[in-house]
Amino acid sequence: MRVAMAGMAAVLALLGPAASAQRDAAPVALADGVTLVPGSFEPGRQPDGNSIIFDAPAGLIVVDTGRHAWHRDRISAVAKARTRPIAAIVNTHWHLDHVSGNLALKAADPSVKVYATRAIDGALAGFLADGARSGRDMLAGGKLDPTTIEEIETDLATIASGKRLRPDVAVERSGAMAVAGRRLDLHVAAHAATEADLWIYDPATRIAVVGDLVTLPAPFLDTACAEGWREALAAVAATPFTTLVPGHGAPMTRADFLVYRRAFAALVDCAASAAAAPACAEGWAASIAPLIGDDSRARQRATSMTAYYVAKLLRGDGGKRKYCPG
Numbered sequence: 001m002r003v004a005m006a007g008m009a010a011v012l013a014l015l016g017p018a019a020s021a022q023r024d025a026a027p028v029a030l031a032d033g034v035t036l037v038p039g040s041f042e043p044g045r046q047p048d049g050n051s052i053i054f055d056a057p058a059g060l061i062v063v064d065t066g067r068h069a070w071h072r073d074r075i076s077a078v079a080k081a082r083t084r085p086i087a088a089i090v091n092t093h094w095h096l097d098h099v100s101g102n103l104a105l106k107a108a109d110p111s112v113k114v115y116a117t118r119a120i121d122g123a124l125a126g127f128l129a130d131g132a133r134s135g136r137d138m139l140a141g142g143k144l145d146p147t148t149i150e151e152i153e154t155d156l157a158t159i160a161s162g163k164r165l166r167p168d169v170a171v172e173r174s175g176a177m178a179v180a181g182r183r184l185d186l187h188v189a190a191h192a193a194t195e196a197d198l199w200i201y202d203p204a205t206r207i208a209v210v211g212d213l214v215t216l217p218a219p220f221l222d223t224a225c226a227e228g229w230r231e232a233l234a235a236v237a238a239t240p241f242t243t244l245v246p247g248h249g250a251p252m253t254r255a256d257f258l259v260y261r262r263a264f265a266a267l268v269d270c271a272a273s274a275a276a277a278p279a280c281a282e283g284w285a286a287s288i289a290p291l292i293g294d295d296s297r298a299r300q301r302a303t304s305m306t307a308y309y310v311a312k313l314l315r316g317d318g319g320k321r322k323y324c325p326g
Helices: 005-014 069-082 102-108 119-125 127-141 146-160 226-237 254-271 277-287 296-314
Strands: 028-031 034-037 051-056 059-063 086-090 113-116 175-179 182-190 196-202 207-209 243-245
Touching: 028 243, 034 069, 051 069, 051 182, 059 069, 069 102, 086 102, 119 127, 127 146, 182 226, 196 226, 226 254, 243 254, 254 277, 254 296, 277 296
Parallel strands: 059 086, 086 113, 207 243
Antiparallel strands: 028 034, 034 051, 051 059, 175 182, 182 196, 196 207
């Protein structure tokens, strides 16, 4: 779930009539044995995060599985075309646009092992439980359009099966690990986009898969701790990657990532200052202009979403987030 359901309509409205990415975007080969299944962010709908599929000796490793049926069907289509089984799933974090597909993929083959942190436990008791209650209240109000009803019902069904989203292999600390026989460097970032994010560096291809530590058109701050996120971006920068796959948006070069990292730091600093939220948002949109190009609608979405996040989240409750330590 990107946001608590009571805030879903407000955030989706900020996206305007144009979508950031469509559900039918073709898979992309990033390197030999590494395929990107692009996420989507369609008008009026919650998003699907990017998925990465690695070849491994025991089968395929899927990093994040999306939210909607059409996204997981594209993952399955890649596996079918490769005539290889899915051997493992790695979840970068517990947001529903990254883990919901786990349920169907594991139902199709119960031998699939899920690797993730244990942060889903706290989410099921807190953020997701709160979201489910607000979702049921919204449905009871009887004022939603059919698409929003479908989105809420989809998420409610996933939350109801939440215990099955817990990892088979809990990743507690950073280090190298053989996943389905392929060596990956798994990094745990505490109190960043969530309580514990997992990002991946593949030494064989020098590809980093970082989940929602990098997102466009805005940093999705719903369950985030800004300072932990800033520290996580520093750790990503310290790895020798040449290609970075964000949770949402197109793959980045190292230079692209450094633009994002500087923009994020400036946004956090602005939110901590006396500057107006719209001014911080405009600064963000200007800073990431090299990453979103000349698309005026993309800039408008970046500005609107970031202004919302600054006012409602970074500054809400005096800036003291209940998901953060201290």
